[in-house]
Amino acid sequence: MSTPSAVCFHQVTKKYGDLSALKGISFEVEEGAFFGLLGPNGAGKSTLINAMSGLVIPTSGRIAIQGFDVQKEYRQTRRLLGLVPQELIADPFFSIRELLELQSGYFGLRGAQQKAWVGELLERLALSDKSDANTAQLSGGMKRRVLIAMALVHRPRVLVLDEPTAGVDVDLRRTLWAFTKELHQQGHTIILTTHYLEEAEALCDKVAIMQKGEVKALDSTQALLSKHHYRYLRVTLASEANQLIAPLQARLVEKESNGLVFKLEKTASLSQLLAWLHESQLEVTDVSSRDASLEEVFLDLTAEGGSDAK
Amino acid sequence: MQNNWFGCWALFVKEVRRFYSVVVQTVFAPIVATLLYLLVFGHVLDTQIETYASVSYSQFLIPGLVMMAILQNSFSNTSSSLIQSKMHGNLSFVLLSPISAFEFYSAFVLASVVRGVVVGLGILIVGVIGFDLTWQSPLWVLVFAILSAAMMGGLGVLAGIVSDKYDHLSAFQNFVIMPLTFLSGVFYSIHALPEFWQQLSYFNPFFYMVDGFRYGFFAQSDVSVYLSLSITVLFLILISSINLILLNKGVKIRQ
Known part of the structure; x- marks a missing residue:
């Protein structure tokens, strides 16, 4: 029993x-x-x-x-x-x-x-x-x-x-x-x-x-x-970013003076992101990646029309 | 389902300790206030109002005042404890425990009986010492004191359950309890009233409690002591049944 x-x-x-x-x-x-x-x-x-x-x-x-x-x-x-x-x-x-x-x-x-x-x-x-x-x-x-x-x-x-x-x-x-x-x-x-x-x-x-x-x-x-569809990439630049091309702008979640944080689909390649940065004429000095935190999963799920991870 | 009588006892002890912790407000103040009635009314009206044969007005008045104090204090104990617990939120401590609705109700009512009887006893001691009051039948005195206190404790539980704020309770106290108490024959025999008011008094349950209690002292009453006992018991059962239904359903105490 x-x-x-x-x-x-x-x-x-x-x-x-x-x-x-x-x-x-x-x-x-x-x-x-x-x-x-x-x-x-x-x-x-x-x-x-x-x-x-x-x-x-x-x-x-x-x-x-x-x-x-x-x-x-x-x-x-x-x-x-x-x-x-x-x-x-x-x-x-x-x-x-x-x-x-x-x-x-x-x-x-x-x-x-x-x-x-x-x-x-x-x-x-x-x-x-x-x-x-x-x-x-x-x-x-x-x-x-x-x-x-x-x-x-x-x-x-x-x-x-x-x-x-x-x-x-x-x-x-x-x-x-x-x-x-x-x-x-x-x-x-x-x-x-x-x-x-x-x-x-x-x-x-x-x-x-x-x-x-x-x-x-x-x-x-x-x-x-791990079910979360995104990861987060922090990019440090040599100088401040004035203009971003459309695909980068769509994925941008945080902007500091010389740093940008992008929310990227797990399936998307890192080289594609670097290519977009190059196209925006930005010099990259450092890149770090992390998975979503529970807070981000929570916000994603509880946002109106958010994805259902059930 | 197994009983939790020790839990019930603990809740009873808590309720007694609650009023004992503010004993000046809950016991001494009502004794003094009631004795002032005795001093003023007894002194002024002692030779003015006729009551029973060979009973002075002050002697007649004392059992009425004792019962009035029992009724009001028993009601106050349960009603104020419940509303305070609801307002402070600490009622949930009891609601989270394995105490049944019947055990909960019994504990609250028994504690209210203790307070009512303690206050009544305080006034009675002054009456016996100062006004040469004796009782013909202590058993009737005790029966009416306990049953009336229990009925009023139950009414206090009901008022505490249905009230959402102190204002509701105050309305219940001032517009229901106070008029019914004052018009129950505490200060007079209803035979001294005009016919209309006399007839109206028969619909007041408090009248039977005062009259039955007084019978224990003088072996004389306005109506039969057995009628008074029956109506007191009937109201106690009625109020208790309503309370137990509400408590079992969790009305206004469980969402």
């Missing part, structure tokens, strides 16, 4: 009046994956992950966490899932430690072992010094760490992070990256939504790109990058 996937979406739709926030989403996230859910604002990412956690009730379709139905078997799915919400939520009545202990209680967890785990979370997320501080008085970065601790208090198998590094400084971003990597290595399935595409490229082994409530692309990060 095959092991159920960590998360399975089957024909999930969500309508708010006339607006379709999710239009029949179907895909699976494998057990132990580090999965990136990307898309522009309003793509439906948060709606989808809130539907996983039960904060949003889908209009139709089914979501299962490790085989358990999110609606019918919510007690099991909520024990399996930890959600770090996008909004910086606080409770002005309680300190960090009190909140973590109360949250443990909601899951029916208590005793010395749970107290020790709460202590470990506080330590690991550098919150020990502030454990008695009121959550409403914390900085944004601190609140974000508290939310991560809250999501981990019941040791969930699947951790969902909705824009965890939005608005946090570089140091904290790196700390959070290291922490989520560590959780992944320990066997947790991680689902991450982010606007920082370099973050998704560095962390995620599989990515889904959503737009307007639909999945536009779903593949491993490497496959998605």
Whole structure:
């Protein structure tokens, strides 16, 4: 018998009046994956992950966490899932430690072992010094760490992070990256939504790109990058380029004083580009080539009428 | 499906700790405000208004004021906690946990009963010490205190669910709870009212809670204590059923 996937979406739709926030989403996230859910604002990412956690009730379709139905078997799915919400939520009545202990209680967890785990979370997320501080008085970065601790208090198998590094400084971003990597290595399935595409490229082994409530692309990060039809060539010139011939102008994506960046079809030859540069009477001093980044793939896919890499 | 009563207990404890953390505002202030009613109305009207035989107006007034405090504070506890949690977003901490709609509702209502009874007890102690108040049937006093607090806690949950902002809750409090409380016989026996207002009082569920509670002190009431008990229980079941349907469907708390 095959092991159920960590998360399975089957024909999930969500309508708010006339607006379709999710239009029949179907895909699976494998057990132990580090999965990136990307898309522009309003793509439906948060709606989808809130539907996983039960904060949003889908209009139709089914979501299962490790085989358990999110609606019918919510007690099991909520024990399996930890959600770090996008909004910086606080409770002005309680300190960090009190909140973590109360949250443990909601899951029916208590005793010395749970107290020790709460202590470990506080330590690991550098919150020990502030454990008695009121959550409403914390900085944004601190609140974000508290939310991560809250999501981990019941040791969930699947951790969902909705824009965890939005608005946090570089140091904290790196700390959070290291922490989520560590959780992944320990066997947790991680689902991450982010606007920082370099973050998704560095962390995620599989990515889904959503737009307007639909999945536009779903593949491993490497496959998605290699499927991209273009590469980027940076050309350094001896002097500033005043005029370019039409084929070069059509492929130009960036222009600096003595440097030009061209977006070139992977099938196009480098000698052809050099020939066009020669025709434009430009002296080339250096040429470097690179593949598309996830950000460029993302922009290409989410542009109106962009190519579908699904 | 397995129950999560420890989770329910944790939520109850959280709700009690929430109001205890601002005890001056949630307990002492309503006790003092209610005692001011007693001081002013009791002093001015003690010889003016006739109530039951061998019962002074101040003695008559105290159970009414105690019940008024229970009703208002039980309602406030659930309604303000829910609306604050919705506005701050921290309600999602509970919604993400494996607590069922029934466990969620029970925890909120039980905490509201605790607050209502604590405030009521504070006023009652002053009444017993200062006004020589005794009770004929402590069991009726206890039954009506708990059932009425639970009903109002439930009504507070309903108001908290349907309200989108503090303004909606304030409207509910000022245009529904306050008039029904003041017109429930807290300050008078409905037999002292003109016929029309007397008849109208029978449609006010709060009247039965005040009247039944008062019966526990004086063994006298405007209507049968069993009728009062039946109507209080009926409203508790009705409000609880509506709440459980809304909570199970996630109306206004899950999108």
